[in-house]
Amino acid sequence: xxxxxxxxxxxxxxxxxxxxxxxxxxxxxxxxxxxxxxxxxxxxxxxxxxxxxxxxxxxxxxxxxxxxxxxxxxxxxxxxxxxxxxxxxxxxxxxxxxxxxxxxxxxxxxxxxxxxxxxxxxxxxxxxxxxxxxxxxxxxxxxxxxxxxxxxxxxxxxxxxxxxxxxxxxxxxxxxxxxxxxxxxxxxxxxxxxxxxxxxxxxxxxxxxxxxxxxxxxxxxxxxxxxxxxxxxxxxxxxxxxxxxxxxxxxxxxxxxxxxxxxxxxxxxxxxxxxxxxxxxxxxxxxxxxxxxxxxxxxxxxxxxxxxxxxxxxxxxxxxxxxxxxxxxxxxxxxxxxxxxxxxxxxxxxxxxxxxxxxxxxxxxxxxxxxxxxxxxxxxxxxxxxxxxxxxxxxxxxxxxxxxxxxxxxxxxxxxxxxxxxxxxxxxxxxxxxxxxxxxxxxxxxxxxxxxxxxxxxxxxxxxxxxxxxxxxxxxxxxxxxxxxxxxxxxxxxxxxxxxxxxxxxxxxxxxxxxxxxxxxxxxxxxxxxxxxxxxxxxxxxxxxxxxxxxxxxxxxxxxxxxxxxxxxxxxxxxxxxxxxxxxxxxxxxxxxxxxxxxxxxxxxxxxxxxxxxxxxxxxxxxxxxxxxxxxxxxxxxxxxxxxxxxxxxxxxxxxxxxxxxxxxxxxxxxxxxxxxxxxxxxxxxxxxxxxxxxxxxxxxxxxxxxxxxxxxxxxxxxxxxxxxxxxxxxxxxxxxxxxxxxxxxxxxxxxxxxxxxxxxxxxxxxxxxxxxxxxxxxxxxxxxxxxxxxxxxxxxxxxxxxxxxxxxxxxxxxxxxxxxxxxxxxxxxxxxxxxxxxxxx
Numbered sequence: 084x085x086x087x088x089x090x091x092x093x094x095x096x097x098x099x100x101x102x103x104x105x106x107x108x109x110x111x112x113x114x115x116x117x118x119x120x121x122x123x124x125x126x127x128x129x130x131x132x133x134x135x136x137x138x139x140x141x142x143x144x145x146x147x148x149x150x151x152x153x154x155x156x157x158x159x160x161x162x163x164x165x166x167x168x169x170x171x172x173x174x175x176x177x178x179x180x181x182x183x184x185x186x187x188x189x190x191x192x193x194x195x196x197x198x199x200x201x202x203x204x205x206x207x208x209x210x211x212x213x214x215x216x217x218x219x220x221x222x223x224x225x226x227x228x229x230x231x232x233x234x235x236x237x238x239x240x241x242x243x244x245x246x247x248x249x250x251x252x253x254x255x256x257x258x259x260x261x262x263x264x265x266x267x268x269x270x271x272x273x274x275x276x277x278x279x280x281x282x283x284x285x286x287x288x289x290x291x292x293x294x295x296x297x298x299x300x301x302x303x304x305x306x307x308x309x310x311x312x313x314x315x316x317x318x319x320x321x322x323x324x325x326x327x328x329x330x331x332x333x334x335x336x337x338x339x340x341x342x343x344x345x346x347x348x349x350x351x352x353x354x355x356x357x358x359x360x361x362x363x364x365x366x367x368x369x370x371x372x373x374x375x376x377x378x379x380x381x382x383x384x385x386x387x388x389x390x391x392x393x394x395x396x397x398x399x400x401x402x403x404x405x406x407x408x409x410x411x412x413x414x415x416x417x418x419x420x421x422x423x424x425x426x427x428x429x430x431x432x433x434x435x436x437x438x439x440x441x442x443x444x445x446x447x448x449x450x451x452x453x454x455x456x457x458x459x460x461x462x463x464x465x466x467x468x469x470x471x472x473x474x475x476x477x478x479x480x481x482x483x484x485x486x487x488x489x490x491x492x493x494x495x496x497x498x499x500x501x502x503x504x505x506x507x508x509x510x511x512x513x514x515x516x517x518x519x520x521x522x523x524x525x526x527x528x529x530x531x532x533x534x535x536x537x538x539x540x541x542x543x544x545x546x547x548x549x550x551x552x553x554x555x556x557x558x559x560x561x562x563x564x565x566x567x568x569x570x571x572x573x574x575x576x577x578x579x580x581x582x583x584x585x586x587x588x589x590x591x592x593x594x595x596x597x598x599x600x601x602x603x604x605x606x607x608x609x610x611x612x613x614x615x616x617x618x619x620x621x622x623x624x625x626x627x628x629x630x631x632x633x634x635x636x637x638x639x640x641x642x643x644x645x646x647x648x649x650x651x652x653x654x655x656x657x658x659x660x661x662x663x664x665x666x667x668x669x670x671x672x673x674x675x676x677x678x679x680x681x682x683x684x685x686x687x688x689x690x691x692x693x694x695x696x697x698x699x700x701x702x703x704x705x706x707x708x709x710x711x712x713x714x715x716x717x718x719x720x721x722x723x724x725x726x727x728x729x730x731x732x733x734x735x736x737x738x739x740x741x742x743x744x745x746x747x748x749x750x751x752x753x754x755x756x757x758x759x760x761x762x763x764x765x766x767x768x769x770x771x772x773x774x775x776x777x778x779x780x781x782x783x784x785x786x787x788x789x790x791x792x793x794x795x796x797x798x799x800x801x802x803x804x805x806x807x808x809x810x811x812x813x814x815x816x817x818x819x820x821x822x823x824x825x826x827x828x829x830x831x832x833x834x835x836x837x838x839x840x841x842x843x844x845x846x847x848x849x850x851x852x853x854x855x856x857x858x859x860x861x862x863x864x865x866x867x868x869x870x871x872x873x874x875x876x877x878x879x880x881x882x883x884x885x886x887x888x889x890x891x892x893x894x895x896x897x898x899x900x901x902x903x904x905x906x907x908x909x910x911x912x913x914x915x916x917x918x919x920x921x922x923x924x925x
Contacts, residue, residue, distance in 0.1 A: 109222065111189065114181040116217050125179030126165055127158055156201050159187030163204040170210040184208060206234035414442040421446070425468050432459045436468075447472050451484075483509060490522075499530050517543050517550070524556065533564055551580040562603065571610045578614040585611045589620055596624070601631050619645065619652055626658050630665075638662060650847070653683040661692060669696050671840040687716045691723055698730050706730050721747050725756035732764055740764060838868045845877055854884040872902040879908065883915055888922075891915050 088094065089101040100108070108115050162183050166174040190196055191205055209230035213223045415437050422433040435457045440446040446468075454465035490505035506523040513519060524539035540557040543550055554577030561570035578585060588607055595604040608625035611618055622645045629638035642659045645652065660675030676693040679686055694709030707730045713723035724747035731740035744764060747757045845860030861878040864871060879894030895912035898905050 109219065111192075112181070112185045113188075113212060113218065113222065114176070114184060117176065117181075117215070118217060119176075120181060121175060121177045123177040123179060125154075125162070125177060125183050127154075127162055127183065128179060130165075154183040154186045156187065156190065156196060156198060159183055159208075160201050160204040163207055168211040169207045170214040172211055172214075202233050206230045209233065417443055418446055421471070422468070425464070425471050427464055427467060429459075432457070432464070435459060483512065494526070499526055502526055503530065514542075515546050517546060517553075521552070521556075528560065533560055536560055549580050551577045551584070554580065555584065567606050571606060571613075574607070574610040575614055578611065582615060585615060585618060585621065589624055592628070593624060596628055596631065601628050604628050605632065617648060619649065619655065623654055623658060626655075626662075630662070635662060635665060646847075651682055653679040653686055653689070656682070657686065657689045657692065660689070664692070664696060668840070669700060671843060672696060674840050674844055685716050687713050687720065687723075690716070691720070691726070694723070694726055694730075698726060698733075703730055703734050707734070719750055721751045721754045722756050724750070725754065725760045729760045729763060732760070737764070838864045838871055838874065841867065842871075842873050842877055845881065849877075849881060849884065854881050857881040858885065870901055872898040872905050872908065875901065876905055876908040876911070879915070880911055883911060888915050888919050892919070 087097055087099075089096045089104055090099050091104040092101060094101045094103070096102075114120065162180060166172075166176065166180065168174060187205070187208065196202070196205065207230075209226045212218055213225075213227035213230060215223070218226070418437045418440060419433055421443065422428050422436060436446070436454070439457050440449055451462065451465045451469055454460055454468055455462050486505045486509050490502040490509075493499070493502035493505065503523070503526050506519060506526060509519050510516070510523065520539045520543050524536040527533070527536040527539065537557065537560060540553045540560070543553040544557075547553075554573050558570045558573035558577060561567075561573060574588070578588075588611055592604040592607040595601070595607070605625060605628045608621050608628065611621040612625065615621070622641060626638045626641050629635075629641065639659070639662045642655055642662060645655045646659065649655070656675050656679035660672040660679065662672075663669070663675060664672035673693055673696055676689045676696075679689040680693070683689075690709050690713045694706045694713065697703075697706035697709060707727065710723050710727035710730060713720050714727065717723065724743050728740045728743035728747065731737075731743060740760075741764065744757065744760055747754070747760070751757060841860050841864035845857040845864065848854075848860060849857040858878065858881040861874055861881055864874040865878065868874065875894050875898035879891040879898065882888075882891035882894060892912065892915050895908045895915065898908035899912070902908075
């Protein structure tokens, strides 16, 4: 039976509405609970439809379409008045009306009703909701409280409360006289000052003659009327009275005595200032001396306190040490006290056990096997001690030991199923024993029950997620089940816990690679790099594995990323050179070999690879030097000796080639390189001509092709015979070479490749932050090919890196002149121009 779903949200529910939707509707859209709700639009839509005319492009016909908009607060207020919603109202309401009123309630809950005219309508709606029988009681009471808070109802019960109070009023005659004296005291205080004129007429009006009682309490209310009397600040206008002082204006007659009076006043002022200065100086000196004395006293007190604190700390440390020693002795005493109760215990055995287990906790954790390791403790005594400690566990331990021995005996006999039953019984008693789970998993693997073994490792990981052995064993098992994704996850977790195991995994990957399982080796190495991307050994092995699998692009990308993180790794540089050589870019490969050799001079693999490339492309002297280097590093290198023999044979040095080949044959006569060189030397060995008598005087044919050495000799003779002009010498070279050798030279010509290699080396130098070296490489590339836009653009980038912006701008212009659509040159030129403008503006 398919489960039903909620009609509103689509959740699985046996009811038409799920619980969440019911709560939402009850809380936010309560009108949907009305069973008498009618379908149809709102009453407002019928009274004033909101339609818009839509005209066709030719204005021949029009369509009226209703424009949808959200109901406003005014619409809700109007609808409440039209439906006359209030308590106990029974209007006919439609679904459209409910939507308008729900929007009105939502705005009220969010506090968005700022119009005061909407509050009566909201209160009426609340009263309507609280009076409906289909409304839940708790919501009805809530809406009633909201209605009272929005618009409180008139309270007709106030009048009877007043009437009830009336009979009590005659019983309290003292209330009115208490009010009257407060009025009397207010006018009685102003008469004594009699300065304020307006306070005088108020006094006779407030004095009630028929009440003589307030006379005695006159002094009590004196402080009370002070804050209530407003006329007290009236005396403020008195300050302007001294303005009309004519006395200073009558002083002008003694004008003759002004200079003398001024001099006397200045002298008096000067004397007063001097006296004040002396007084201040003496006060400052006195205060300074007091402050210095206080500082010295505080410093002395601080030093004394620090000494006392240090002494107290030393005493506390001594007390703590004594307490610790006492606690240790007490724990040992407890152990000895317990061992004294064990039957058959001697003093020496108790002393040995107390030394091995100095407290009761360690003694309780020790089993029979651990106790028997102590000197002089027999198995019987150990069992007696365990029985005194935990009487109920002795039998269980003995039973566990017996089951283990029984399982081991079954495994030695080859009965793995019986041994599995023993482990199952052990795990029922100790379900969280990790050693038992590991043993059971190994047994299940022997029985080809890999899934059950996985469950055992999972139980171990549930107990201890950082158990690296469980992760690695689980990964091994998953690899054997060809579940590589899960195995990689387990392997990553294990490596995160113990990264030192990556070396063992790399060795296993190399073994898989040698066994022809390159895919499995790549998976293992990728897991190592996911945890430790900077592992250079894993990068090298993974790159070699990818090369074996034929994925040259992936290997090149891997080596490039590794060089970006560690550009000074000679092994990775050597691998990158091998990749470039496989792609036919032997010039770039030699550059990478040279960089690797510069970083590690005795890297024999780089020397050997470089020699093989040079030999292949006819650079015999350089190749011979490289082979000699390899032989100097490793005299037993068969590949170097064979290559050296081949190089010497190509240089027509047959005797030396034969000696090198003999050395290689003594080391490995069946090596593929030795066999190949042997065949080459055998093919080039001179054969005795079989000359018949009648053909003895015949001359050799003129069109017989010469050897490589003959062609080089002819080339040298042609160069010496011609003048030293470069173009003439080049034409002489081309004319002197035979057709086959000319095509070989054209194929080996490295000019175009060298430009590309130099640009690439410059880019690597720039990535490594060496702008000066990058500039040198770009200039060398421009010398080789002055029309290379990449070289000019790269030179501009290097100059911009060195903050030589004017020269960089010129280089970018040259690159764009050679190739107007050069993206890099245009982008970096714009950046350079912006920088120059900022500098000019600043």
